[in-house]
Amino acid sequence: xxxxxxxxxxxxxxxxxxxxxxxxxxxxxxxxxxxxxxxxxxxxxxxxxxxxxxxxxxxxxxxxxxxxxxxxxxxxxxxxxxxxxxxxxxxxxxxxxxxxxxxxxxxxxxxxxxxxxxxxxxxxxxxxxxxxxxxxxxxxxxxxxxxxxxxxxxxxxxxxxxxxxxxxxxxxxxxxxxxxxxxxxxxxxxxxxxxxxxxxxxxxxxxxxxxxxxxxxxxxxxxxxxxxxxxxxxxxxxxxxxxxxxxxxxxxxxxxxxxxxxxxxxxxxxxxxxxxxxxxxxxxxxxxxxxxxxxxxxxxxxxxxxxxxxxxxxxxxxxxxxxxxxxxxxxxxxxxxxxxxxxxxxxxxxxxxxxxxxxxxxxxxxxxxxxxxxxxxxxxxxxxxxxxxxxxxxxxxxxxxxxxxxxxxxxxxxxxxxxxxxxxxxxxxxxxxxxxxxxxx
Amino acid sequence: xxxxxxxxxxxxxxxxxxxxxxxxxxxxxxxxxxxxxxxxxxxxxxxxxxxxxxxxxxxxxxxxxxxxxxxxxxxxxxxxxxxxxxxxxxxxxxxxxxxxxxxxxxxxxxxxxxxxxxxxxxxxxxxxxxxxxxxxxxxxxxxxxxxxxxxxxxxxxxxxxxxxxxxxxxxxxxxxxxxxxxxxxxxxxxxxxxxxxxxxxxxxxxxxxxxxxxxxxxxxxxxxxxxxxxxxxxxxxxxxxxxxxxxxxxxxxxxxxxxxxxxxxxxxxxxxxxxxxxxxxxxxxxxxxxxxxxxxxxxxxxxxxxxxxxxxxxxxxxxxxxxxxxxxxxxxxxxxxxxxxxxxxxxxxxxxxxxxxxxxxxxxxxxxxxxxx
Numbered sequence: 078x079x080x081x082x083x084x085x086x087x088x089x090x091x092x093x094x095x096x097x098x099x100x101x102x103x104x105x106x107x108x109x110x111x112x113x114x115x116x117x118x119x120x121x122x123x124x125x126x127x128x129x130x131x132x133x134x135x136x137x138x139x140x141x142x143x144x145x146x147x148x149x150x151x152x153x154x155x156x157x158x159x160x161x162x163x164x165x166x167x168x169x170x171x172x173x174x175x176x177x178x179x180x181x182x183x184x185x186x187x188x189x190x191x192x193x194x195x196x197x198x199x200x201x202x203x204x205x206x207x208x209x210x211x212x213x214x215x216x217x218x219x220x221x222x223x224x225x226x227x228x229x230x231x232x233x234x235x236x237x238x239x240x241x242x243x244x245x246x247x248x249x250x251x252x253x254x255x256x257x258x259x260x261x262x263x264x265x266x267x268x269x270x271x272x273x274x275x276x277x278x279x280x281x282x283x284x285x286x287x288x289x290x291x292x293x294x295x296x297x298x299x300x301x302x303x304x305x306x307x308x309x310x311x312x313x314x315x316x317x318x319x320x321x322x323x324x325x326x327x328x329x330x331x332x333x334x335x336x337x338x339x340x341x342x343x344x345x346x347x348x349x350x351x352x353x354x355x356x357x358x359x360x361x362x363x364x365x366x367x368x369x370x371x372x373x374x375x376x377x378x379x380x381x382x383x384x385x386x387x388x389x390x391x392x393x394x395x396x397x398x399x400x401x402x403x404x405x406x407x408x409x410x411x412x413x414x415x416x417x418x419x420x421x422x423x424x425x426x427x428x429x430x431x432x433x434x435x436x437x438x439x440x441x442x443x444x445x446x447x448x449x450x451x452x453x454x455x456x457x458x459x460x461x462x463x464x465x466x467x468x469x470x471x472x473x474x475x476x477x478x479x480x481x482x483x484x485x486x487x488x489x490x491x492x493x494x495x496x497x498x499x500x501x502x503x504x505x506x507x508x509x510x511x512x513x514x515x516x517x518x
Numbered sequence: 519x520x521x522x523x524x525x526x527x528x529x530x531x532x533x534x535x536x537x538x539x540x541x542x543x544x545x546x547x548x549x550x551x552x553x554x555x556x557x558x559x560x561x562x563x564x565x566x567x568x569x570x571x572x573x574x575x576x577x578x579x580x581x582x583x584x585x586x587x588x589x590x591x592x593x594x595x596x597x598x599x600x601x602x603x604x605x606x607x608x609x610x611x612x613x614x615x616x617x618x619x620x621x622x623x624x625x626x627x628x629x630x631x632x633x634x635x636x637x638x639x640x641x642x643x644x645x646x647x648x649x650x651x652x653x654x655x656x657x658x659x660x661x662x663x664x665x666x667x668x669x670x671x672x673x674x675x676x677x678x679x680x681x682x683x684x685x686x687x688x689x690x691x692x693x694x695x696x697x698x699x700x701x702x703x704x705x706x707x708x709x710x711x712x713x714x715x716x717x718x719x720x721x722x723x724x725x726x727x728x729x730x731x732x733x734x735x736x737x738x739x740x741x742x743x744x745x746x747x748x749x750x751x752x753x754x755x756x757x758x759x760x761x762x763x764x765x766x767x768x769x770x771x772x773x774x775x776x777x778x779x780x781x782x783x784x785x786x787x788x789x790x791x792x793x794x795x796x797x798x799x800x801x802x803x804x805x806x807x808x809x810x811x812x813x814x815x816x817x818x819x820x821x822x823x824x825x826x827x828x829x830x831x832x833x834x835x836x837x838x839x840x841x842x843x844x845x846x847x848x849x850x851x852x853x854x855x856x857x858x859x860x861x862x863x864x865x866x867x868x869x870x871x872x873x874x875x876x877x878x879x880x881x882x883x884x885x886x887x888x889x890x891x
Binding site for chain 1: 601633637682691692693695701706708710712715828832861863871874
């Protein structure tokens with residue numbers, strides 16, 4: 078992958094399209110991300126163009142939103158896992174901490190319904206959310222120092238579940254109400270403060286009263302212009318904010334990665350003992366990176382779930398969310414920030430949202446009654462009926478597909494699309510495992 | 519005498535955390551004793567009766583045995599293959615669905631359509647009463663179901679190994695762990711696709727479902743007795759296999775030191791196969807028994823149990839089979855007795871907290887299992 082070989086392979090005509098693509102990616106990171114996004118948009122257009130511009134733009138909105146929020150979470154995880162080799166599978170818990178703290182801090186002390194809050198301004202809430210995530214991360218970093226990678230994995234998963242169960246608990250909600258006068262809403266969750274980007278387009282965020290900017294945007298693109306629903310346009314406004322945050326995360330992590338601190342991180346990832354011998358304070362650096370990563374996860378949680386209007390602990394913050402983020406990082410290649418962004422976009426569109434859309438489109442094409450159950454579908458002995466059942470129940474199949482992709486990547490491309498490392502890093506060298514055993518007979 | 523005293527003081531100084539945990543544990547026990555007499559020392563919880571404590575402990579024992587049984591397989595794959603298997607929980611679900619499918623087939627054959635029976639009531643509209651599976655009314659069906667759960671899950675585990683893990687044998691533990699997350703997704707959602715996503719009842723309710731031991735004044739649920747007997751029997755078989763057979767010796771040798779096992783001529787790949795058959799089979803059996811305990815089944819129950827199983831295995835010392843059983847019992851009892859002090863929404867969190875404390879204070883676990891990673 079040296080720079081010298083890239084022009085050579087270019088002149089000798091790249092052997093495969095992917096090789097050419099990777100070459101291009103190495104030259105322009107932004108190019109590959111935008112290129113991928115364009116491909117996703119093209120696919121979205123092909124899937125929905127028959128239903129008009131509104132649904133095309135609507136699908137693009139969903140895909141871009143998911144892609145960006147996954148990119149945010151993946152970037153934060155990449156700092157911990159890709160840079161420092163800290164195998165944190167509690168991402169969902171830290172995101173939940175961020176968004177819940179933000180909600181509690183910002184919610185009105187005397188709301189019409191739902192739990193009361195402190196009624197402080199939104200920026201305070203965002204900072205508080207990041208701080209709480211960081212502090213819990215600090216507490217979690219205690220085991221991070223002493224434990225092997227796979228123990229750390231289980232501990233962080235346990236912490237994330239404890240967080241979710243605590244937020245879910247009505248007893249904890251009552252306890253908070255009694256002591257601090259605020260609440261989590263328990264299993265019912267809580268409503269979240271209004272997205273401030275709405276106020277750019279609508280006076281006080283009220284539908285039907287556009288601001289000057291709103292007039293222009295709704296006039297050109299809205300019902301009277303291109304015919305796109307106002308809610309979709311408002312979402313695009315927020316997507317612009319998200320894109321700015323992704324860029325911010327990216328620049329921050331890139332700078333961090335190239336700083337002496339970042340080089341030490343990578344040294345720890347590759348060989349902790351060597352870094353230690355060279356006089357680096359490995360424990361302190363690990364704590365720092367874990368805390369920064371958790372704060373960023375908190376922020377990612379705020380930007381993601383904070384914009385949804387409502388948040389509840391289950392099923393939003395089940396551990397599977399963590400694995401989604403992991404898959405995004407793995408696809409992109411852990412250790413590469415561009416890869417994390419790309420992984421987020423590819424995961425959200427191709428693996429997460431794509432199959433459901435394709436499935437429901439296919440279902441519409443099949444002219445057959447859906448059998449009520451798998452057994453009935455098999456017993457009809459009719460491939461069409463079975464296909465109808467499969468496309469109707471595309472959700473589980475999508476997860477099967479996701480699992481297959483994950484296993485396939487681990488088998489064939491453990492470095493992901495853009496991984497810039499030789500081996501998967503862990504907090505300690507895991508390659509000591511004695512090899513062999515497969516050739517015994 | 520002086521030396522003994524000072525060494526105790528020294529060891530206490532060296533491990534203040536352990537001392538603190540011992541102190542807290544003692545405090546909880548004293549408080550528990552006080553609660554039995556009707557007053558509280560600690561500010562949490564209320565007085566409880568001896569009966570209630572007894573039933574809590576009995577339920578904890580039953581859940582603990584199931585978790586311990588499931589933990590054996592997880593611990594074995596950890597020590598012999600050196601990775602934390604995240605698909606283990608879904609092997610429990612596999613065993614539960616396949617095993618109950620077979621149990622239903624035996625119990626309800628002829629009365630209810632086969633497609634309903636084999637899919638554990640996903641297809642068709644039969645009720646649990648129509649099928650009537652219960653240990654007292656259809657003991658043969660329940661037992662055959664248990665055997666089927668063991669056998670089919672063993673095959674599934676072996677197939678997963680051949681397809682996913684075998685090509686990665688020489689890779690690091692984290693890579694295989696990630697692949698096992700993929701395998702977990704595949705198994706769980708194939709189960710959902712085939713058996714549906716509804717939570718549904720499995721066992722029929724019959725009039726006299728308790729076994730009464732009149733001389734002892736005890737009346738216990740027949741299903742719980744079945745679980746205890748089946749789990750203990752499987753654990754005993756496991757114990758004799760490990761201690762008395764050549765295979766067991768080979769397994770222990772491999773868990774201890776793989777290089778040494780290789781050069782002494784142990785056919786390691788054959789041992790790995792046996793590990794998956796036994797570990798997977800026990801996982802399937804414990805999933806089947808867990809459903810017998812709860813009386814209901816859902817496609818992702820094994821996944822939701824996985825963290826508790828990990829907690830048990832870590833508590834006992836990862837890699838140690840006996841540790842997994844002991845850890846399972848501790849986790850089960852923490853799970854059922856923690857509501858004496860804390861709100862019951864936190865009993866699962868309490869089990870995880872015990873696991874995390876253990877990792878912080880004594881990462882090698884109660885039994886100081888084989889260290890692998």
